[in-house]
Amino acid sequence: MDEAVRLRVALELPQHSAHSTPLDYLNNTALSAGTLVRVPLARREVLGVVWLGEAVVPAGVVLRPLSQVLQALPPLLPAWCALVEFAAAYYQRGIGEVALSVLPPELRKLDNAQVAQRIAKLRKSIASAAAAHSPPPSPSPSPALSEEQAAVLGQLAAACAEGAAPTVLLHGVTGSGKTEIYLQAAAQVLAQGRQALVLVPEISLTPQLEARFQARFAGRLIVSLHSGLTPAQRLRSWLAAHLGLADLVLGTRLAVFASMPRLGLIAVDEEHDPSYKQQEGARYSARDLAVWRGRREGAPVLLGSATPSLETWQRASQGQYLRLALPSRVGGGALPQVRLVDMNQLPQGSGAAVSPALLAALQDRLARGEQSLVFLNRRGYAPVLHCADCGWKSGCPHCSAWRVFHKLDRSLRCHHCGFNERVPRACPSCGNLDIAALGRGTERLEEQLADLLRHPDGTPARIARIDADSTRLKGALQAQLNAVHAGEVDVLVGTQMVAKGHDFRRITLVAAVNPDSSLFSSDFRAPERLFALLLQAAGRAGRDAAQAAHSEMWVQTWHPRHALYAALRAHDFAAFAASQLREREMAGLPPYAHLAMLRAEAKTVAAAHGFLVAAAECASNTPGVESIAVYPPVPMPVARVADVERLQMLVESPSRKALQRFLAQWLPALHRLRRTRDAAEQRVLRWAVDVDPLSI
Ligand code: ADP
Ligand code: ZN
Ligand code: ZN
Numbered sequence: 001m002d003e004a005v006r007l008r009v010a011l012e013l014p015q016h017s018a019h020s021t022p023l024d025y026l027n028n029t030a031l032s033a034g035t036l037v038r039v040p041l042a043r044r045e046v047l048g049v050v051w052l053g054e055a056v057v058p059a060g061v062v063l064r065p066l067s068q069v070l071q072a073l074p075p076l077l078p079a080w081c082a083l084v085e086f087a088a089a090y091y092q093r094g095i096g097e098v099a100l101s102v103l104p105p106e107l108r109k110l111d112n113a114q115v116a117q118r119i120a121k122l123r124k125s126i127a128s129a130a131a132a133h134s135p136p137p138s139p140s141p142s143p144a145l146s147e148e149q150a151a152v153l154g155q156l157a158a159a160c161a162e163g164a165a166p167t168v169l170l171h172g173v174t175g176s177g178k179t180e181i182y183l184q185a186a187a188q189v190l191a192q193g194r195q196a197l198v199l200v201p202e203i204s205l206t207p208q209l210e211a212r213f214q215a216r217f218a219g220r221l222i223v224s225l226h227s228g229l230t231p232a233q234r235l236r237s238w239l240a241a242h243l244g245l246a247d248l249v250l251g252t253r254l255a256v257f258a259s260m261p262r263l264g265l266i267a268v269d270e271e272h273d274p275s276y277k278q279q280e281g282a283r284y285s286a287r288d289l290a291v292w293r294g295r296r297e298g299a300p301v302l303l304g305s306a307t308p309s310l311e312t313w314q315r316a317s318q319g320q321y322l323r324l325a326l327p328s329r330v331g332g333g334a335l336p337q338v339r340l341v342d343m344n345q346l347p348q349g350s351g352a353a354v355s356p357a358l359l360a361a362l363q364d365r366l367a368r369g370e371q372s373l374v375f376l377n378r379r380g381y382a383p384v385l386h387c388a389d390c391g392w393k394s395g396c397p398h399c400s401a402w403r404v405f406h407k408l409d410r411s412l413r414c415h416h417c418g419f420n421e422r423v424p425r426a427c428p429s430c431g432n433l434d435i436a437a438l439g440r441g442t443e444r445l446e447e448q449l450a451d452l453l454r455h456p457d458g459t460p461a462r463i464a465r466i467d468a469d470s471t472r473l474k475g476a477l478q479a480q481l482n483a484v485h486a487g488e489v490d491v492l493v494g495t496q497m498v499a500k501g502h503d504f505r506r507i508t509l510v511a512a513v514n515p516d517s518s519l520f521s522s523d524f525r526a527p528e529r530l531f532a533l534l535l536q537a538a539g540r541a542g543r544d545a546a547q548a549a550h551s552e553m554w555v556q557t558w559h560p561r562h563a564l565y566a567a568l569r570a571h572d573f574a575a576f577a578a579s580q581l582r583e584r585e586m587a588g589l590p591p592y593a594h595l596a597m598l599r600a601e602a603k604t605v606a607a608a609h610g611f612l613v614a615a616a617e618c619a620s621n622t623p624g625v626e627s628i629a630v631y632p633p634v635p636m637p638v639a640r641v642a643d644v645e646r647l648q649m650l651v652e653s654p655s656r657k658a659l660q661r662f663l664a665q666w667l668p669a670l671h672r673l674r675r676t677r678d679a680a681e682q683r684v685l686r687w688a689v690d691v692d693p694l695s696i
Helices: 078-090 095-102 105-109 112-132 147-161 178-191 203-216 231-242 253-257 286-297 310-317 356-368 442-452 476-485 516-520 526-538 563-569 573-587 605-620 656-676
Strands: 005-010 023-027 036-041 044-055 167-172 195-199 222-225 248-251 263-269 301-305 322-326 337-342 371-375 384-387 404-406 411-413 420-422 435-438 463-466 491-494 507-512 552-557 594-602 634-641 644-653 686-691
Touching: 005 036, 005 095, 023 036, 044 095, 044 105, 078 095, 078 253, 078 286, 078 656, 105 231, 112 231, 147 167, 147 178, 147 322, 167 178, 167 286, 167 310, 178 195, 178 203, 178 263, 178 301, 195 253, 195 286, 203 222, 203 248, 203 476, 222 231, 231 248, 248 253, 253 286, 263 286, 286 301, 310 322, 310 573, 337 563, 356 371, 356 507, 356 552, 384 404, 442 463, 442 491, 463 476, 507 526, 516 526, 526 552, 526 563, 526 573, 552 563, 563 573, 594 605, 594 656, 605 644, 605 656, 644 656, 656 686
Parallel strands: 167 301, 167 322, 195 248, 195 263, 222 248, 263 301, 337 552, 371 491, 371 507, 463 491, 507 552
Antiparallel strands: 005 023, 005 044, 036 044, 384 435, 404 411, 411 420, 594 644, 594 686, 634 644
C-alpha cells in the first residue's frame, strides 16, 4: 500500500451543530477536493464531499478509512466548493450541512456502480431523444426586438465586453419583455459553449417558462431543478447539469447551487420575491448567492423585476449594479389603469366583500367574454369563527393564532400547526347554535362571486379558485392554470399564487379586494411586499396589447389617500422606492443597516427568554461588539406554534463586514454556552440565527 493520506470530508452530522467542520478519513491515495465519497459515520455509511484532498496523517492519530469513492462522478469543481463554503460562512452553518443539503437527496443512497448506471441511462436517453428528432427540431424564431429591448441587450453586451462580469438590475415593467432578454442573453452564452442558469421564484412558474425556453432552444438540453421533482428526476437534472450535458438549468432557489462546469450567465427572475430566501436550515438568499456566484465565476447576473427589492434598487442607484430599464410594455400595450374604491363610501355595515362598482366592472368583463382575476391573500372560508353571545373565538389550543374555517370539509384548521377538527355545531363554550364566520378568505369570496355573477344569458359565471388548498393534489395547479389559459374560466379567485409571473393573455381586470392590512404591519418590509404584489397582480391584466387599452386594476381600500396607493396609481416604482428608502434611512433599517435574527424555541417562555438573555450576555463579551446593537428579546409575531414558545432577538450593525466578523465569534460561543448550561429549565429546543432575515 502507498503511504496513506488524510482526507478532510464534509458530511451532514447527525446533531445539527453548526460550525461542525469536515471530518478526517484515511485513504491510500490523495483525491481531488470535490470528489464524492461514502464514509463510515458511527454505525452508518454516509455520503460526503472531499473538502481537502490530501494531508499528512499526524503521528498517533487513528483514522477510519473511506468506504468508497464515487469515481463514476467527476468531482465537484472548486467554484462549487467555494460557493458552498461562502454560503456556510455567511449564513453561519456547517460546510457539510450546506453541501449535503443542496446535493440531490437520491445521491445519498447510491454506490459507485449505481451512479455509473444512472449516468449511462441519462446519456442513452439524451442520445435516443436526439435520434428521434431527425431532422432536428427547428427552434422557434426570436421576435424582432423592441427598441428598448435592443438597447438593453446592447448595453449588456458593452458591459460584458469591458471585462468583469456585470451584475445587472433589469428593471422592466410587467410585460415589458424581460424574459425575452433572458432568452437572448442565454442564446449568446450557449453559442459560446457555456451554460445558463435561470432562477424563478415559484415552481408553478417553471412549466410555462420551460416551454418558452424549450421552444427557443429546441435541440438543446434544458433541465429543471426544483423541490416538486421526484428524487429520480432531480438526480437526473442535477447530473445533466453537472456533467455539462444540459445547456440550460431552470429552477427555484435550490438551483442556485446547481453544479455547472461551464456557467456563463445567471438570470434571477422577479429578484425581489421572498421565496428566494430559504426559511429553514441554512437560511440563504438564492438571489444574493447568485450575485456572489456570478462574480466568482465570471458570469454576468441579470436581476429582473418590475419592483426590485430596495436592497437591489439602492445598489443600482449607487452604481454597484448596472441598471438597465424597460419602461414600456412590448407592442405598445398600456399598463392597466389603477382604480381605488374608497370603502368608507359604502353604506355602513353592508359587509359586502365586493363593492357594487367592482361587481359591475366584473359583470362587464363577463359580458365581453374577458377574464378577471380577484385576488385575496387569505385562504379558507373565514379566518375565524365567533360566538356573539359569549365571545368565544376559534383559537388554536396549540398556537397563538385563530383556526381558519374551511367550509368545503367543514373543518377548523390551524394554518400554523395543522391542528384540524370538525366545526362544532354549537359554541363549545356556551352552546349557542349561532356561531358566525368573521372575515373572509378565498373560499368565501369564490362562493359570493358565484352567487352574484351571471353571464348576460343568465348562466352562472365559471369561477375557479387557485390557492394552497385547491392545488394540494399533484398536477392540480397545472390543470387549473391550463383551464384559465384555455378560456374555460371567467373569474379566477386566488391568493398570491396567481398574482405572480403568469402570462395570462385573456385577463383584463385584476382586483385586490382587501389589501390594507399590510399598510400598518409591524414588519418594516410589509409595504414593500404589498407594493410589489399589487404591481405584480396588476401586471396580469392587459398582457395582450389588443385588450390593454381597457385593462384595469381595482383596489378596494379604507385608506385611498395612502402614499403607497398613490404610487401604485402612477405605476411609479421610483417614487415609492425613494419614499421607502428615506424612511428606512431615518429608522436605521436595511439597506442602511445589516441584520441578523437569533430565534429560540422552548417549551416555556422563560426558557427561550433565558437562552436569549444569556446569548446577549455572551455577545457583550464578544470581540467586535462595539459596532453591534443587540436588542432585547421579544416574542415572534406568532409567539406559540404547536405548543412551542418562540422568541427572537435582533442584532444589527451599520456594517455588513462588522456584523459578519461578530457573528463568526459569537455563534461558536453560543454553541459552547448551550453545552455548558445544565439547568433543565433553561433548555431550549432549538435556536438558529437568520442572517439578513426577510421578516422581523
Ligand atoms: P415580462 O417578463 O417583462 O413580463 P415577457 O418577456 O413575458 O415580459 O413578454 C411579454 C409578452 O410579450 C410575451 O408573451 C412575449 O412573448 C412577448 N414579447 C416579448 N418581446 C417581444 C418582442 N420583441 N416582440 C413581440 N413580442 C414580444
Ligand atoms: Zn358562546
Ligand atoms: Zn395551531
